[in-house]
Amino acid sequence: PPADGSGGAGGDGAEIVLRHAGHRGSVQDLQWNPLSEWCLASVSEDAGTSLGGGTLQVWRPSDLGYRSDAEVISDIAALQDMLRA
DSSP states (O other): OOTTSOOSTTSSSOOOOOOOOOOSSOEEEEEEOTTSTTOEEEEEOOSOGGGTSOEEEEEOOOGGGTSOHHHHHHHHHHHHHHHHO
């Protein structure tokens, strides 16, 4: 949320939360994307045979975990400005 305590764009204290559980079955393959840093794909056997097989998931973890605080804050402020325009 913004530093002013408003809770976000609407000011109502609501926030977006994502909980991704990942694969439900065993992972059969995992590959990093050689052209896109921090991007990978995984394949699993988590769908029933009547559905035709497993699932493919493409992952790109947030880069907020390894960038400096100043850089992240600057990017978030620029995004907020763009959304308000």
